[in-house]
Amino acid sequence: DADALNVMRASIHPRATESIDDIIHLVSMLMDKEHAYLAHDGIYFSVDSFPGYGKLSGHNLEDLIAGASERVTETEGKRNPLDFALWKFKKEGEPAWPSPWGEGRPGWHIECSAMSLANLGETIDIHAGGVDLTFPHHENEIAQSEAATGKPFVRYWVHNGFVNINYEKMSKSRGNFFTVRDLAARYPYQVLRFFILQAHYRMPINFADDLLDAAVTSWKRVTTSVDHLAFVAEAAKDLPAGSKEEGDLRQALALYRQQWREAMDDDLNTADAIAAIFDLVRAANTAAASGKVAAPALLEARETLIELCGVLGLDASAGQDEAIPAEIMALVQARQDAKAAKDYAQADALRDQVLAQGYKIEDTPQGVRVLAL
Ligand SMILES: [Zn+2]
Structure with missing residues (x-):
């Protein structure tokens, strides 16, 4: 479907589960620089250690803290309610990998920073994603990456708007969910691409x-x-x-x-x-x-x-x-001959015959033209 939409293929598709070494390396860097610390159930990033926190989403730290302390039950040893997990210690029944801090799994945000760093280097030009990921996910990616490298993480953030279906937000639970493939059964891919481009990418598309x-x-x-x-x-x-x-x-x-x-x-x-x-x-x-x-x-x-x-x-x-078949062109020529002989009834009949076979004759100032319908 991506090919048919003329979307270029990615050259790498890294997976978090194959990038555990990169993730552990990045968490270690953050620990060494004291941007991260050990709490009861894992390793956390200290947002107070990173002055730029909130710069992407335009939030300030005090408002975020006020919001966060209302809804989050505190983890023992967490220094700031906004601090987020880089590594979570193993819970029963969860997949786990060994690390210098004990068995566990990566936090939800660290994998993106680690894979970006490993595959694309310290600074990338463009980071894309849904507008709903701006906070906290992308904010946290910036904090982790820039605290570790001391370099700007991303030059341009490209956040796309929501997808609506029939004027309502698309959601699996409401059942108004479909894929490009479903649409492609009814519309040419090129029309779908054209349709998507008719909206600005930051705006919702319906x-x-x-x-x-x-x-x-x-x-x-x-x-x-x-x-x-x-x-x-x-x-x-x-x-x-x-x-x-x-x-x-x-x-x-x-x-x-x-x-x-x-x-x-x-x-x-x-x-x-x-x-x-x-x-x-x-x-x-x-x-x-x-x-x-x-x-x-x-x-x-x-x-x-x-x-x-x-x-x-x-x-x-x-x-x-669309090449016009020879038998259609013969009919078109016959119609021209009839017109030239002023036999308009015959000309009209031939035009209808051409139309019935799926072709339209247009008389333009430059002459006759045949179009496939
Ligand atoms: Zn991400």
Whole structure:
């Protein structure tokens, strides 16, 4: 499914249970630097030893402590209610590994820091995750990693919004839960990718049939325009360059390319980037319909659309390869002949016959065009 959505594959998939040595090494470093201490049931990280605690989630320590002491039953030997476990001593029936502090298992947060450190080094560019993990999980990852290395852990945090289904929060318990594969049975993968990119990644995304159906139509507008531009450019081969309409198109190309770029530079705002693509589609369709724009400018518009969609991992030229079967083209030619002979009844009958076989005939200022439906 990831391949079909054009999602690149990860080069490593580390597992916590295979990274126990890295985890123990990191906990040892934190112990040596006195960021961690031994309590009754395990090793804990001391948030008071790390001045930056709360910087990611924008919490201050006092508010967090007030909140935490209300709900947490205290572990013996814990110095601050916010201190979190790095290593938990073995309980009956739980899997356990040997460590310098006794048998046990890693805490819930340490594995991410240890695996990131082991595989990617002390500082990484981008850390992604659901917005619900910001606190405490990602906050704790920063504390553990930076306390151990003394270096910034992450340059950019990329937190994605919640997924809603039919305007409600997705949850297994409510039964409104589905996977990409379920959706792919009803919608092409490319439409799903387009749909996801129509929302800014930090915002919640809502999967609903009416919205997905609308995405099918919207995406088709892009691919149809790309197809149509190639066709119109072919017909516009002999047009002279430099018309007013051509100037308008070139201006629109520069403007919307710029708007697209600004949107992407603004925290990957793919929603606005796609809006710029639609503005470009509108301008290109206007130019094509005018019949006054020479081929090079039309082809440039087409290439720009393909390029801007391509950066988003969408193939806008995918629609163009539908070859029209020869028997359909023969019917289309017969219809043209009938029209030329002013036999409009026969022409209409042939058009309906073509339609019945799943192809649409369009009369454009540049000539006749056949589209697979
Ligand atoms: Zn994590």
